[in-house]
Amino acid sequence: MQNDIVDLRAKLAEKMAGEITLSQNPGDTIKKWRKNFEVSQIDLANSIEVSPSVISDYESGRRKSPGTAIISKIVEALLDLDEKAGSHKIRAYETMLIERYNSNVILDIHEYRSPIHLTRFSKLIKAEQVSGKFDRSINGYTIVDSLNAIFQMSSNEFYRLYGWSTERALIFCNVSTGRSPMVALRVTPLKPAAVVLHGLEAEKIDPVARKIADIESFPLMTTQMDIDEMINSLKGVKE
Template identity: 45%
Template sequence: MSVGEDDDGARAELARRIAGEITLSSDPGATLRKWRTDFGVSQTELAGELGVSSSVISDYESGRRESPGIGLVSRVVTGLLDIDAARGGARIRQYARVVSAGFESDIVRDIREYPAAVPTERVYEALDATEIAPGERDTVNGHTVINSIEAITSLSSEEFYRLYGQSTDRALVFTGVTRGESPLVALRVVTPTPNAVILHGLDEGALWDHAAALARVDGFSLAVSTTDLEPALEVLRSL
């Protein structure tokens, strides 16, 4: 199954974004690795698509080789997009949804993509969050901060999915939470789930009894936070 014509514009825009991020990054290798893992592509698979050995990809990502030039960056981007297209184009279609999405400021407080994957614990440190249940993945590529009540009561499942931004490998921060039942139940109908969920506004003692169990079933890390949100957002925006 190939990507339809309606996704051509999204593919071109996504290609420009990836290439720009890698080229302008202070750590191009880490940014290349972030995008490769975000697409779910192994070093071996990407190397095969480019016709090089997997050690070449590894060397660039680790910084053992000098920063990739424009020519190689272009080949990497094309390779990632071609692999995604061959798989059905899910990643490209997700980006198409993002660029066409619009949310009121009372629903989304902040949405941001990071230039490279960030350890989840750094996001937790910024929010002074306490982890309740560990997740299956220990890094995130961005964050979305959501007004819990507004999002759950006014967004459809399709619109809710757009909150993931350009990557589902992210932290979702729900604000105004009293027990955590509603956001965790809402996440059950959204596939795939994020890497981490932070419930802001309550401590561990006030958390819904079944919250940790649901997080474990869906494989995401769950944390709670009561920190002052605005200073924490400033730290998150600097990641």
């Protein structure tokens, strides 16, 4: 079991360091991973023996991009802190590292190296903003065949829709009123940063679906963009 954690940690460290290094906005990517691991700037700073202002400066872009040595220290510190807390976050990423997704359920899943603003995201998919606040950023998206998800995924498997972060948009295709996916989101513990109902006009959204979006504070959108065109638009984002 210990060897499994070591191997998992090494794979995760490689992914994290690679993302930060290749990102055009490494500070944003550092912040994304720090938040994914639920680590404060103070705790991270203490772990790598710098002042919290240094972490803040990196994340805000006030300090020039860190070199590979600093990036390595940051990644190792986040993983060390998680291991001390029981390796819960490391284990949570195990599925994303070693399993393949069911392509009948997940039509596409993508993680951005740096967060992108939700307003920009909505423009990329020509979405109509239905409700909620759009003054936030997301780390990725998942395009889901909602009918296949209902028939083929257990409640315990639903978390796979979230990829590397819950700070993402879930785009549900094959919906008639939007009620079913919203009910599913209501009863599951993990919540997305935004929900998109594909192929549905805003006025045809079920009132219950709208109500759930309000209760859960999901920014809710609709789009009728072709799925392949949508995927190409979203993957063409310069990060």
